[in-house]
Amino acid sequence: MSDDHARETPPGARDAAAGGSVLDGAGDVPAGAREALAGAQAVLLAALVAGGEAPPGFDEGRLRIQAASLISKRRGTVARVRPDLVALLGGDFAREFEAYARGRPKPPGGSRADARDFADRLRAAGRLPPEPETAAGASRWLRPFRRVVKLLSGAVRPTG
Amino acid sequence: MAGSGSLGVGIGWRPEIDLTVERLPGVDFVEVVAENVRPERLPESLRVLRARGVPVIPHGVGLGVGGAEPPDPARLAHLAACAQALDAPLVSEHLAFVRAGGMEAGHLLPVPRTRAALSVVAANVRRAQAALPVPLALENVAALFGWPEDEMTEAQFLGELVEMTGVGLLVDVANLYTNQVNLGLSATGALDGLPLSELAYVHVAGGHSHHGVWHDTHTAHVPGEVLDILSELCARVDPPGVLLEWDDDYPSDAALEAELGRVRGAMARV
Incomplete structure (x- = not known):
């Protein structure tokens, strides 16, 4: 600077x-x-x-709530980018995303990169089929909605 | 405030409800999240609204004028291009920081309200104003926490900022309510402290209570308490515009229309 x-x-x-x-x-x-x-x-x-210590003087309980709220916001965006992952994980989606996102900042590249890193982690844990099959499957499944998905996938929510 | 004129009652335009927004009666103006549009290829729905003479305000969420770094010239150029493409009367953003230390918050976080931070934010605002072809208005944010070093209320901080830079105000009454519930900060006290003569327009929105904490989600019916704050504001000033934000879990067209009716009702209750 x-x-x-x-x-x-x-x-x-x-x-x-x-x-x-x-x-x-x-x-x-x-x-x-x-x-x-x-x-x-x-x-x-x-x-x-990023899992850092709360700076002195802050209400730590409130920072925990804020941290959880940031993860929940990321989760909502990733769910819109990758509806296939929501369908695949069902009721486990929120817990799996929480395990992935806690202490891990949103990667450069925004929500698409976040969704990709999350999918990579699931794949490494054996929760997702190997890449090519998934990509083809998702693409076949999403074809009718491609325009909508494209429009929504980068969308930022103004909540605030 | 220069630029806003009389906007009326509006709703946040979102791609998921584009046709709804076009069809809804009584939509005098809309707002579009600037980061979600390309000025050289505006969504058809926005072009339809513009052709009808409906003002469209680019609303930025990623500039972070409350950050330590000067605002990114590329982001400012995008906001300026949006304003030009939409022939917008003004551009709005937030008094917030959204990134620091190479990390993205993905959210609007409160700024430490100190004199030193104020001088940084004022310099950032001036840079933004110099890069924009239309006036800029800044919105108060919903916070879940405060900074221990805060020396001023948000209203005082915004008041100083308005005085130093001439920036306009976008008062989000749902955010005032959020801060009242979560931080014990009086919403009417905030209205008393804000320079409402510089009001550009107003936001209203619904949210959810979770374990006693109010989350300003923009996904629900606007609670009566938020409409009461809107009425309080209207008792102090005739707002140039009031806009409903609804961002997900969209209800029926009829429900959105009724919600706009409730907003008008609260404005007329003065």
Whole structure:
């Protein structure tokens, strides 16, 4: 981020930095404020999605509820991307997804990648048939709904 | 707030209910989740609505102006392109962070409400405003937890942000209700503290109670308590627009129509 700042900081702003703040874009940001916020948000998010320890001062019970709610939201999206997995796992879907997602952040690549990693884990555990058969099966099964699935699979929910 | 004019009563447009939204009587405007559309290839339903003169507001969920990093220029360019393609009166986003330390939250998380964080968020908002062809409005979020270092209420933080940047407000009354139930923060107290003169529009939605915690799921009937907060808001200001969010477990067209009727009823109860 410091490179980014160096590139975007207008000439003259360096002098302000000596006085304790820098011109950040069009605004005045105290020196180190971005870095401090980045650190605090990263530690909190690690506690919520990557199995990190709760940062001091937070209500740990509430962070656990938030963490569970984030997994449940991911599960809903993966269920929409891969209805075949929901059909296959039936009542085990939620428990299997929870076991997969706990302590494991959503991978880069969004919900599609999340669904793929989940399927890979199920396959490794012998809960899914080998890849080619599944892909062909899913594709045959989903053919009539392909447009809908395509439309929905990347969809983000605005809940908030 | 500049840009919003008079929007009326609306509903969140979703691909699953596109035809419903087109058919529903009394839909004065809609909102589309910006990350779910490609401006160069808008869904036909949105083009139909635009041809009818129905305003469509791009609503972003992934910018994270409450994050430590400046907003991503590619995400801003997408929002700007959506606004242009839809000839939108404004763009809306959230006062939230959605990623940090290389991890995605997949959700809108509350920002620590400190002076230092405010200066970062204000700088982010200014960058976003500079990249958008229309005004920006920011929404208050539903939180399950607060930061121990919070120095301000969300209303105070948003008020400062409005003063520093001129950003508009999207007040989600369901989120105010969520924070009242989960965090003991008075919703009417929040309404008292928010600069409602800068109100762009309002969100209402339903949710579920689970072990005493309110989850703002947007998948259920709007509870009377949320409509009461909407009435309280309307007693303070005539909102330019009020929009119902419903995101999954869609009910019948008649049920959605009745829900819009309940929203109008709450607005008229003043």
